[in-house]
Amino acid sequence: MVEMTERTSCVVIGGGPAGMVTGLLLARAGVEVTVLEKHADFLRDFRGDTVHPSTLTLLDELGLGERFHALPHSELTSAGFPQENGELMKLADFTRLKVAHPYIAMVPQWDFLDLLAESARKEPTFVQRMETECTGLVREHGRVAGITYRTSAGEIGEIRADLVIAADGRWSLARREAGLVPREYDCPFDVWWFRLSRGDDEAGTMLLPKMRDRRFAVPLPRPDFYQVAYLAPKGEDLRAHGIEAFRENVAQICPEFTDRVHELAAMDDVKFLDVRLNLLRQWHVDGLLCIGDAAHAMSPIGGVGINLAVQDAVAAATLLAEPLRRGRPTPAELAKVRARRLAPTLLVQGLQRLLHRTVVRGVMSGKRNGPPAPMIKAFARFPRLSYFPARLLGLGLRPEHAPAFARRAMEPAQR
Numbered sequence: 001m002v003e004m005t006e007r008t009s010c011v012v013i014g015g016g017p018a019g020m021v022t023g024l025l026l027a028r029a030g031v032e033v034t035v036l037e038k039h040a041d042f043l044r045d046f047r048g049d050t051v052h053p054s055t056l057t058l059l060d061e062l063g064l065g066e067r068f069h070a071l072p073h074s075e076l077t078s079a080g081f082p083q084e085n086g087e088l089m090k091l092a093d094f095t096r097l098k099v100a101h102p103y104i105a106m107v108p109q110w111d112f113l114d115l116l117a118e119s120a121r122k123e124p125t126f127v128q129r130m131e132t133e134c135t136g137l138v139r140e141h142g143r144v145a146g147i148t149y150r151t152s153a154g155e156i157g158e159i160r161a162d163l164v165i166a167a168d169g170r171w172s173l174a175r176r177e178a179g180l181v182p183r184e185y186d187c188p189f190d191v192w193w194f195r196l197s198r199g200d201d202e203a204g205t206m207l208l209p210k211m212r213d214r215r216f217a218v219p220l221p222r223p224d225f226y227q228v229a230y231l232a233p234k235g236e237d238l239r240a241h242g243i244e245a246f247r248e249n250v251a252q253i254c255p256e257f258t259d260r261v262h263e264l265a266a267m268d269d270v271k272f273l274d275v276r277l278n279l280l281r282q283w284h285v286d287g288l289l290c291i292g293d294a295a296h297a298m299s300p301i302g303g304v305g306i307n308l309a310v311q312d313a314v315a316a317a318t319l320l321a322e323p324l325r326r327g328r329p330t331p332a333e334l335a336k337v338r339a340r341r342l343a344p345t346l347l348v349q350g351l352q353r354l355l356h357r358t359v360v361r362g363v364m365s366g367k368r369n370g371p372p373a374p375m376i377k378a379f380a381r382f383p384r385l386s387y388f389p390a391r392l393l394g395l396g397l398r399p400e401h402a403p404a405f406a407r408r409a410m411e412p413a414q415r
Contacts (some may be wrong), residue, residue: 004157008034008127009324011161013134013146013174016043016167016186017109017165018292018309020116022061025317027123027404031324034159035126036149042110042117049220049227050076050303051111053094053394055310056101061401070413073107078208078386079302079393081359081370086406090206092302094394104207104303106222121164132301134168137177137252137288142289144178162328164288165316167309170276172294178285180298182278189216190302191273192230192238192246196260198222208255211369216360217253218304220321226257229300232279233364234275239267246270273300278354279345284334291316291332291337296345299352302393306387308345314400315340321405344397352391 023035080090131152138146146160164175209218218232247261276297292309323329398410
């Protein structure tokens with residue numbers, strides 16, 4: 001066991017989308033930045049795999065768009081609800097957006113993160129530390145002055161930094177250590193993730209949730225399989241009923257999967273997500289800034305978590321690159337990130353809470369198997385309404401764009 005002390009300008013906790021985008025942008029600004037990731041790689045199933053139009057535009061600005069689109073992916077152009085009469089209610093039509101990429105790209109998150117990491121490693125001020133877990137915060141003179149860590153090999157040490165950015169998710173250790181407690185909003189469901197095979201002849205351009213008997217399933221079409229989110233009332237442990245009961249429920253909600261539910265061999269093939277929807281009142285303390293899920297855990301409704309986290313990362317890098325080049329960002333400078341990102345976050349969470357209340361809760365309570373009738377009638381009579389959810393989910397209130405220091409010419413796709 002070896003104790004080491006290191007020094008950098010900024011240490012980012014977490015190698016997810018928020019952490020990797022922050023690291024990439026700050027490194028392109030010439031800031032010394034170290035990103036810590038506790039795992040050996042990014043290969044973990046059932047992480048968010050939706051990349052929205054705002055992030056696709058950002059990738060173009062960073063010169064990574066062509067390389068991203070060369071990755072195996074599928075594209076969703078709309079989202080809605082099937083009705084009992086066989087018609088479709090289109091809630092969000094992304095083709096109405098006036099952007100270069102009017103769709104949601106479904107791509108394995110590990111491919112997305114590998115692309116960001118490979119690009120960041122080209123920058124001389126970027127350091128990526130895999131298999132390195134943050135174990136606590138270092139405090140000095142009443143402020144956060146760095147982090148302590150432990151590697152998978154058992155080495156321990158600390159990294160002193162002018163700024164610590166917590167991008168370590170909804171169960172953020174750094175947030176807890178800093179004494180920051182989020183406000184929790186009501187969420188009526190949990191999610192059970194699994195995958196099933198997908199035939200070449202099965203369409204996959206529209207997101208169509210299925211609802212029946214207090215259950216809600218969302219098949220997400222990927223190039224060669226379905227990634228399925230199975231929503232059940234919060235607190236209900238589906239493992240207690242066994243895999244046979246789970247297969248029967250899936251086949252009942254999604255009859256088109258009856259011929260393949262046998263692919264679920266055991267409940268080990270189904271991954272549980274404790275859904276949270278919350279928001280920090282304050283995103284920083286002196287020396288520490290929380291972004292992404294560490295600042296505001298999102299419901300999986302709309303798949304917007306990744307993209308809001310990326311937007312936070314761009315805002316943080318844009319606002320803090322120059323203060324970091326000068327030295328230590330002040331609390332007032334850290335507060336500007338929340339001020340810039342709060343309204344977009346509140347609007348998306350407001351839409352999610354509305355859908356929880358008007359759609360999901362009605363299904364979970366057994367009152368109905370779809371959206372309320374007035375909502376269906378409104379969207380049927382005024383199809384252009386589908387622009388507004390698409391705009392809010394796809395771009396947000398204030399889409400963040402790559403700052404000048406981070407923009408690069410488009411890199412050719414690797415064949």
